Amino acid sequence: MFWTDILAFARGPFFRVALWVFVGGMAYRLVRIIFLGWPADKVPRRGSKLWGALKSFLKGILVWPFIPWVKNTFNCNPVVYLAGGLFHLGLFVILILGTAHMLVWKSLLGFGWKTLPFPIVDWMAAITIAAIVILFINRLIHPVLKLISGPGEWLNLLFVFLPMVSGYVMAHHLWFRYEVIFSIHMIAVNILMIWIPFSRISHFMFYFFSKAIHGADFGKRAVEP
Amino acid sequence: MEKQIVLNTFLKETGGHIAAQLEACTRCGMCAEACHFYQATGNPEFSPVWKIELLKRAYEQRFTLAGKIRLAVGLAKPISEEEISHFSKIVYEACTMCNKCSMVCPMGIQLGPLIHEVRQGLSNAGVVPAELLAAVNQQVEEGSPLGVTDAVYKSRLEWVADEWEVALPQDVKGADTLVVFSSIELMKFPENIAAIAKILHAAGEKWTLSSQAREVVNFGFYEGNPERTIMFLKRIFDGAGDLGVRKIVVTECGHAYDALRWTSYNLMAVPQGIEITHIVGLVGDYVRTGRITLKKGAHNDGRITFHDACKIQRRGGHIKEPREILNVLAPDSFAEMSPSREQAICCGGGGGVIAIKDADSNRYAAFELKVDQLRRVGAKTVVMSCSNCRLQFTDCVQHFNLDIKVAGLCQMVADALEK
Structure with a gap:
């Protein structure tokens, strides 16, 4: 009975609170940045800012992260890349594209979509967990990362790692009773959602600012972003 | 006290533009792999992300809720006086503001301009390497960081006109184009001045020099000091205004081009209707439109390569023109270094670094990456469009005992002009 109650709490009130902290916190940060003031750029252009920004996004999403050698610099550190x-x-x-998560979206948004077969998602999950471990080890040993990592950076890794691993264990029905591991997974997810607005995991929102700034800055100079 | 000035500068300068980029940083450290100073020395403090540490901390602790709380409960480290002088050495002696790091950042953060903000804070507090500051002051007082006074300017130009038998029109009212040289060219590469004059004459350009706008170098910009940057820019704009020119041409100087072409408009009131361009852009246009013709294959002295200057190519956009020119001058022997163009590795001497003696070891270390590139391409000649790079190359070729000729692009063009 005990774990069923915890699960009900983690999926119910706790999840809703975490969701609101996440949405409210991110909205606060977005609004704050927008209202900090954006002076107009009066420099005459040689090329298009918009085209530069578009190219910057396309490269960032499609090309860069998966083909390290397009940027010669990554010869230095392709594994991390x-x-x-x-x-x-x-x-x-x-x-x-995971079925279980699509159903969560469906309950929140009211509509669903086609998902990928379990084995594909499962392999992706394994790769993702391995990637976190690699990034963690790299952060432990890389001299620059050692210098710039504070508690926030380590907590980021931990708070992302926990939902990942608990989700994986749950999907494979390992070791724990279902309601136990489901509770742990939900609690981990809730902690992550509460943590994001206070951390640099929020970069997914500011990515759109900095990438646009980068693209526009190169675009106006007629240089490949 | 200095701490407070630095902090105040950061607070004043931080708008959405800077804040959004600081927020986007994921602390992934990839920028380090792009920095020639980090690559050459392995010193983690030379990683670009660490160079903006003060700016980031000031922002977090003064602007963000989480940062304020962390500071209040003692979890965040406030900026200290010692750190200010410590970071001064890092951002002035181990950064050329080449902005290669922004090419590598997965978030696209413009680290170069952010490091410029850090320099601005330090410069307002007066925590600037002594030699750099001395050069800045010399430019304030004499009009040039290299001791080119009015008298030196005059006599030097007379000598160039005499030695290379070329006309150097001065203070011509109603000319179309004002050409502003750097004192590096005047004092170290005078042949460049003659070369540019020859090209302009050959193209039939109505051009002039100015005795008022006679220094294109902007040491205030190196320093990151807005008042002095504006002071030096104003000298050029005033000279241009007095002569009524429609175009200002920056000669082979990178930082000057960045200051004049890409920064001045957001710093001060720039006179309307004056186009600002770089000599490489202008010569590129001459070749494209046939205003000058060059002897095909004029260069026949073995493998030649082009060094991209961070402020003229990556930050200036004049990437194609030098290639077009070199494909005429050396169609068979021209080869690119790897990486090149907008991803090129900086020479290591820009951003004022070459003016600071204490930075010599960094500067030579960074150049070793360049030596490696030159060796891999098998270059016998390396050509460039920035005198500051050329100063660094000339010095380093000697330092490393390399059998490589260092040349200026305009000079090669002038030598290849069809009569």
């Missing part, structure tokens, strides 16, 4: 790229790809596949 691939781990980072695969981690993000895996995350999107699991969250959007």
Whole structure:
């Protein structure tokens, strides 16, 4: 009876609170940045800012993260580049194209969509978890990352790792009773959602700002972003 | 006290533009792989992300709720006086503001301009390397960081006109184009001045020099000091206004081009109706439109390669013109270094670094990446369109005892002009 109550709490009130903290926190940060003031750029252009920004996004989404050698610089650190790229790809596949998660979206949004077969999503999940471990090890040993990592960076990894692993264990019915591992998974997800607005995991929102700024800055100079 | 000035500058300068980029940083550290100073020395403090640490901390602790809370309960580290002088050494002596890091950042953060903000804070507080500051002050007082006073300017130009038998029109009212040289060219590469004059004459350009706008270099921009940057820019715009020109041509100087072409408009009131361009852009147009013709294959001295200057190519956009020119001058022997164009590796001497003695070891270390590139392409000649790069190359070729000729692009063009 005990775990059923916890599960009901984690899926019910706790989930709703976490969701609201997530949505409210991100909205607050978005609004704050927008209202900080954006001085007009009076520099005459040599090329198109819009085209530069578009190219910057297209490259960022389609090309860069999966083909390290398009940027010569990544000869230096291709493993991290691939781990980072695969981690993000895996995350999107699991969250959007995994059947269990699609059903969560359906209950929130009111409509669903076609999903990928379980084995594909399952392999993606395994790759994603491996990628986190690689990124964690890299952060432990890379001199620059050691210098710039504070508690926030380590907690980011932990709070992303927990929902991933608990979800994986749950999908494979390993070790725990179903309601136990489901509770753990939901609690981990809730903690992550509450944590995101206070952390740099929120980069998914500011990505659209910085990528646009980058593309526009190169575009106006008529340089490939 | 300095701490407070730095902090105030950061607070004043931080708008949505800067804040959004600081927020986007994921602390992934990839920018380090792009930085020639980090690559050459392995010093993690030279990673671009660390160079904006002060700006980031000021932003977090003063603007964001989470940062304020962390500061209040003692979880965040406030900026200290010691750190200010520590970071001064890093951002002035181990950064050329080449902005290669922004090419690599998965978030596309414009790290170069953000590091410029850090320099601005440090410069307002007066925490600037002494040699750089001395050069800035010399430019304030004498009009040039290299000691080119009015008298030196005059006599030097007379000598160039004499030595290379070329006319150097001065203070011609009603000319179309004002050409502003850098004192590096005047003092170290005078042949460049003669070369550019020859090209302009050959193209039938109505051009002039100005005794008022006689220094294109902007050491205030290196320093990151807005008042002095504006002061030096104003000298050029005033000179241009007095002569009534329609175009200002920046010669082979990178930072000057960035300041004049891409920064001035957002800093100050720029006179309307004056086009600002770089000599490489202008010469490229001459070749394209047939205003000058070049001897095909004029260069026949073995493998030649082009070094992209961060401020003229990556940040200036004049990437195609030098290639077009070199494909005429050296169709068989021209080859690209890898990486090149907008992804090129910086020479290591820009951003004021070459003016600071303490930065010499960094500067030479960074150049080793360039040596490697030159060796891989098998270059016998390396050509470039920035005198600051050329100063670094000339010095380093000697330092590393390389058998490589360092050339200016305009000079090659002038030598290849069809009579």
